[in-house]
Amino acid sequence: MSDLSAEQSEWLAKIAAASDAAAVEALRVAALGKSGAITQKLKALGQMDPEARKVAGAALNVLREAVSAALSARKDSLEAAELDAKLAAEAVDVTLPVEPARLGTVHPVSQVMDELAEIFADLGFAVATGPEIEDDWHNFTALNIPESHPARAMHDTFYFPEQLAKEGRRFLLRTHTSPVQIRTMMSQEPPIRIIAPGRVYRSDSDATHTPMFHQVEGLVIDRGIHMGHLKWTLETFIKAFFEVDDVTLRFRPSYFPFTEPSAEVDVGCSWEGGTLKIGGESSWLEILGSGMVHPRVISACGLDPEEWQGFAFGVGIDRLAMLKYGMTDLRAFFDGDVRWLKHYGFSPLAVPTLSGGVGA
Numbered sequence: 001m002s003d004l005s006a007e008q009s010e011w012l013a014k015i016a017a018a019s020d021a022a023a024v025e026a027l028r029v030a031a032l033g034k035s036g037a038i039t040q041k042l043k044a045l046g047q048m049d050p051e052a053r054k055v056a057g058a059a060l061n062v063l064r065e066a067v068s069a070a071l072s073a074r075k076d077s078l079e080a081a082e083l084d085a086k087l088a089a090e091a092v093d094v095t096l097p098v099e100p101a102r103l104g105t106v107h108p109v110s111q112v113m114d115e116l117a118e119i120f121a122d123l124g125f126a127v128a129t130g131p132e133i134e135d136d137w138h139n140f141t142a143l144n145i146p147e148s149h150p151a152r153a154m155h156d157t158f159y160f161p162e163q164l165a166k167e168g169r170r171f172l173l174r175t176h177t178s179p180v181q182i183r184t185m186m187s188q189e190p191p192i193r194i195i196a197p198g199r200v201y202r203s204d205s206d207a208t209h210t211p212m213f214h215q216v217e218g219l220v221i222d223r224g225i226h227m228g229h230l231k232w233t234l235e236t237f238i239k240a241f242f243e244v245d246d247v248t249l250r251f252r253p254s255y256f257p258f259t260e261p262s263a264e265v266d267v268g269c270s271w272e273g274g275t276l277k278i279g280g281e282s283s284w285l286e287i288l289g290s291g292m293v294h295p296r297v298i299s300a301c302g303l304d305p306e307e308w309q310g311f312a313f314g315v316g317i318d319r320l321a322m323l324k325y326g327m328t329d330l331r332a333f334f335d336g337d338v339r340w341l342k343h344y345g346f347s348p349l350a351v352p353t354l355s356g357g358v359g360a
């Protein structure tokens with residue numbers, strides 16, 4: 001039986017030299033398979049007399065156990081090495097710069113819309129959106145704008161052909177985002193606190209007017225709402241947007257068909273080294289229209305104006321962006337010139353947050 005220990009050394013040496021899973025498997029078959037060498041020896045035990053079988057059987061079992069253990073240890077270590085090689089080959093250096101180099105930037109209008117959403121979300125306002133193709137009821141009638149009002153005229157509003165009208169309602173490109181607020185009042189129960197940002201269209205085109213521009217309107221409907229709520233909300237918004245603590249707002253009496261009373265809001269500013277800066281009171285810049293929602297507008301939306309009151313306001317987003325970021329020509333906003341965007345655009349990674357600052 002001493003030759004068994006020599007045989008064991010031989011098997012173990014072959015197993016240690018096996019360089020892949022197939023070689024390990026071939027050795028397993030050769031040693032422990034149905035007609036493997038060790039299996040044959042175990043089968044031969046049957047022909048021995050009981051005393052000899054006991055001794056030889058014990059020794060053979062030691063051999064079989066040793067070879068079997070060596071085979072599975074070799075298999076495990078080859079698999080581990082294979083996995084290590086695969087992981088090394090597929091390694092990604094996450095510290096490398098992004099490929100390809102970033103070319104696009106976030107348009108200032110999108111940036112300002114994100115800033116507004118962030119500021120008003122903090123005050124409990126949701127962002128509401130609606131169709132850009134509207135009808136004259138949602139865009140004008142529900143807003144207490146009379147049939148004869150100049151805003152309804154063909155030369156101010158883009159109308160779709162009369163033949164497309166449905167149920168007496170003429171289709172048009174919305175001239176403000178107010179119809180979004182009308183739809184919200186008709187489909188949701190008060191209290192309502194929303195801002196409605198988006199594209200609006202007017203038949204107007206010169207150095208300071210484009211036929212499409214961006215507006216955000218705000219609306220609050222609840223019980224007992226008054227001008228004090230409007231004033232605080234607009235002051236809080238302007239301070240957060242321009243990132244100034246001492247800002248003076250001037251409320252000037254005005255007129256809109258959809259608010260009563262109505263106020264135009266000017267922000268105090270001052271000249272500093274040739275540029276206009278928000279803050280101070282040496283000159284005034286008109287930035288907002290606002291007022292208490294007209295009771296007729298509340299009624300048109302199916303709400304009782306004795307129970308529900310509210311305030312609303314409207315701001316031009318393109319102008320807000322120009323004031324904050326210093327562009328001088330509105331038309332460049334819509335030229336799609338990548339050089340302009342490189343200069344005025346924002347990193348997609350610079351998401352405005354109140355904690356990190358809504359400015360850039």
Ligand code: 2NL
Nearest residue numbers: 178181182258289290312313314315
């Ligand atoms: C301006 C004027 C304003 C509103 C918009 C509004 C909306 C509803 C009801 C009542 Cl649903 N009002 N919006 C109110 C006052 C002014 O915008 O000059 N924007 C640049």
